[in-house]
Amino acid sequence: MKIKKVDVFAARLPLKEPFIIAYDQYNDMPTILTRLETAEGTVGWGEAVPDQHVTGESWDSTFQIIKHELAPLLINESPFSIDLIHKKFNNKIDGVPSAKAALDLALYDLMGKITGQPVYQLIGGKSHQELQVPQVISIKDPELMAVDAHRYVKAGFRNIKIKVGTDPSVDIERIKAVRNSIGRSTKLRVDANQGWDRIQALRVIRETVDCDVDWYEQPVKAYDLKSLKEIRAVSHAKIMVDEGVHNIHDLVNVVEMRAADMLNIKLMKSGGIYPALALANLAEAAGMPCQVGSMVESAIGTMAGAHLAMGRSIIETNEMVGPLMFSKDVAAIQYHGDVIQFSDTPGFGIEVDEYFVKEITSFSCEIK
Structure with a gap:
């Protein structure tokens, strides 16, 4: 199975109340969601929550890095080539861990769904x-x-x-x-x-x-x-x-x-x-x-x-x-x-609401 398409969504998740920690306050949570699809139609979801104070990445920069640098490396790759893919990521760009995580997670979700197994x-x-x-x-x-x-x-x-x-x-x-x-x-x-x-x-x-x-x-x-x-x-x-x-x-x-x-x-x-x-x-x-x-x-x-x-x-x-x-x-x-709670459902065991994803998305892109 080969990856044929990557969708990237820059979204903001609504918090019940502001989240305050030593270095910042968050009134909502900026996130980058990724959707990988194989030629056979199997879909895997990933996520990046960048933090300028921790990972050195911003919401906007993470979107751009995934769009222009990392996601194109996945087209026509097998989701099971996880070691090779990470090597390609690291050779392409140093650091940017949450951007890489957004695609890594989607790969594991895909592997689970293809094999019919929970990721654990x-x-x-x-x-x-x-x-x-x-x-x-x-x-x-x-x-x-x-x-x-x-x-x-x-x-x-x-x-x-x-x-x-x-x-x-x-x-x-x-x-x-x-x-x-x-x-x-x-x-x-x-x-x-x-x-x-x-x-x-x-x-x-x-x-x-x-x-x-x-x-x-x-x-x-x-x-x-x-x-x-x-x-x-x-x-x-x-x-x-x-x-x-x-x-x-x-x-x-x-x-x-x-x-x-x-x-x-x-x-x-x-x-x-x-x-x-x-x-x-x-x-x-x-x-x-x-x-x-x-x-x-x-x-x-x-x-x-x-x-x-x-x-x-x-x-x-x-x-x-x-x-x-x-x-x-x-x-x-x-x-x-x-x-x-865990289920025996393949991958991460969740059903993503794609309509809500689009509702909270500020900007998105598709890579083929």
Whole structure:
């Protein structure tokens, strides 16, 4: 089977409320959706959620890179030639991981549909009984974050992640307020998104020792592995690296420096499922548990991440929360409480609403 057509849609997904993290605020979520079609009519869907602060890509630039540089490389290729295709991508242009992920995901969706298998069966089989998802709370006043957290726990969520990374004094209040609101039986994770320096991070970690935080994620700038190592050396809780690792070369540096306990793999940072598998394998060799993180993707990117998490035992946690944050999505995903549901349907197991995709699309193109 050969790929005969690539459609690219620059769309904006409606959020239930603004999403606020240390470095930006999102009132809606810009995304790039890709649709691959074979000569036989089989269709696979992919997605890019670029982030100028993380992947170095913008919404517009990602659309143009896919349209002019990457998508043409797929015409008349087999979707199963995943290694060759990634080599072609990398020879054509360096970086641009979310642009590459948009096509990589669609290739895996295609492979699953062609073989009649869910994607997780293609990458390792079912490694977990279930995937629990957390609720992620964006930056607000401490009291409001505590109210949100309490409401989510009442709704059945067993894991709460909070965004911090502004003023350390207020961040300490946020962490304490949320812990007090959810009790001790609910797990709590803290993500600073590079918002602190070393001294600030050490202060926050020290002054929240009684909050029983599972881990502190990316407390300092992505490039500052020395500070990350120093923080890890004295932290009572685990330290997770996120923005500091995009590819296996970054991970080698983290492992050699012993700079982190855990790794947050994101499809948009790594360039898709294929390079993400390499990260998971290297992390497993280093004894470093992983998480599949979210860039607030639609149902497409979310289920891609869920299949990745399901297919690798070293991926112990996930944040497949994007669909919970949208007022309407491009496909339906089922959650049973805080557990994401899988089906035996081939590919990512979702039915994309192409009419809604066109409704939220600002501009698009077709490559043949």
